[in-house]
Amino acid sequence: MTRTTLDRARAGDADAFGELIEPYRRELLLHCYRILGSLTDAEDVLQEAMIAAWRGLGGFAGRASIRGWLYRIATNQCLNTLRAHRRRIPTEPTPPFQPPPPSRRGEIPWLQPYPDTLLDQTPDTAPGPAARYQMREAVELAFVTALQRMPPRQASTLVLRDVLGFSAAEVAAMLATTPTAVKGTLQRARAALQAHRGTGRPAPAPGSATEHELVRSFADAFVAADLDRLLGLLTDDAWLSMPPATHEYHGRPAIAEFLRASWAYRDTRQLHLIPARANTQPALAVYATGPDGGAAHPAGLAVLTLAGHRISAITRFHTDHLLPRFGLPDILAGPGH
Known part of the structure; x- marks a missing residue:
């Protein structure tokens, strides 16, 4: 400039x-x-x-x-x-089958995935010396979800200080407050972040053999409706959520109950999965045909949170209008088209 x-x-x-x-x-x-x-x-x-x-x-x-x-x-x-x-608080979708009672009702129906294609176009600007997190680490779903559960000024302060590395004086000027107030707000935000994120096992490196095998195994089991195989990939305390739907399922038994109901509705519909990436995490775009086959239409984007050699969370976003932002098609043509 x-x-x-x-x-x-x-x-x-x-x-x-x-x-x-x-x-x-x-x-x-x-x-x-x-x-x-x-x-x-x-x-x-x-x-x-x-x-x-x-x-x-x-x-x-x-x-x-x-x-x-x-x-x-x-x-x-x-x-x-x-x-x-x-x-915008999106309308909660009505499932075409009767889901089992959820483990809890989610608080963040507005949550959306962030395409890694946009991250690839974002300059990885070196943060200031006060930063605690790398840019990409601070866009993982667990991190963004934790921010949504904080008061907005706490979340903003934490991002400005610990992600971007602005000084306390700079943040105070941005938020029209004092450096002392920024320090107190930041302490509360850090405590809240730790409480929401927990201390799970680290995810395998992006693009690693471990990540690839986990995602491939999940995709195979999901398409085949192989419940035992899919459950074997999950941690004991795994979560299944489906924004903007608010029902969430915790643990293998609860997730199994939901998948049985969902897969019973699937019947003869064929699924096709296309790999993607969202929030620096592996994802799979789901497309489903009608009962009689033909073209496959979008049926969600499943983002997988990995922990060690297992999957600790499945977040299946029902925000199909965003799929083009991931470079994904609006529809998969049937055979002969």
Whole structure:
């Protein structure tokens, strides 16, 4: 960025403004996603933040970097959205079969997956010295879910400090508070994160033989409706959830009961699974034919959380409208098409 570019943007040059903000757009989208938990909401709020930045560029005094200034605007736009209850709460889908009673009702029906294709386009900007987490570690589903369970200012403070590495003074300026208040909020956020995330076994490395074998075995068992084989891949305390549906199942017996009901409905429908990646985790896009075959239509995106040599969580997102964001087709044509 040159001073000339900034001057041109302040003078109303939209192209110059685009030059200023474009290097940060992807990382700001990820930032909004972490706070909001929804890719759809994050895209909308980021657009609002960019409009606010354009309108407020004349007030940019240059005491902070353009990047820090944009993070301040985007963070506060997220907080304003949450404060005004403008988050989209999707309608809970009605299953075509009678599911068994859930282990609990989920609290985060707005949760959506984040395509790794977008992460690949996001600059892995070196965080500040205060950062505790790498960028990709801090987009895992367990991390994002834990943020959704915190008060928004706690979540924002933790992301700004421990993920992005901004200093306490910088975060205080962004949130219009004091460094002392930031320190206290951060301590509470760290405690909440630890309580929600737990201390599970680490996942195998992305792309490793262990990950590949686990995903392949899960896909084979799922397509074949081989319940015993699938359950053998799970940890004893595994969770099955299906946002935006709120029913969740904990442990092998509860998951088995749900899968029996689901697979009984499947009947003669054929399943096709396509590998994908979401939130740095392996995923499988599910497509199902009708009872008489033919084209296969989307039936969810299953994101697998791995722990050691087992699967500790299956999150089957029923957000089929997002599949194109993963480079996945809207429909799989039947034989002869």
